[in-house]
Amino acid sequence: MSPDTTRPGRMTADEARLRLERERDTRLAELQAAAKGGWAADDHVLVVQKETVKRVLEEIEAAFRRLEEGSYGVCPGCGAVIPVERLEILPYARCCVPCGRRAA
Secondary structure: OOOOOOOOOOOOHHHHHHHHHHHHHHHHHHHHHHHHHOOOOOOHHHHHHHHHHHHHHHHHHHHHHHHHHOOOOEOOOOOOEOOHHHHHHOOOOOOOHHHHHHHO
């Protein structure tokens, strides 16, 4: 089920794509800044931060795939529509909050 404009409380595919592109651009800028800033490979905190940014980029790319497949905005755990408020905050959210808590 893809986001559309016919159902209240749903994010359109264009809105979702725009939010995902902004998130991706932000994360890529973070990685570029890290490379230019010369993050030390042996600084554990910086290495972990860099790995986290890369993981988020993978989540963003997965969200783009869900958008193309038509499953964006639908929780795979319970089948419920992920609230638009959650997707506005975390556009690459994979699942609803209750299912995310159960998975953690």
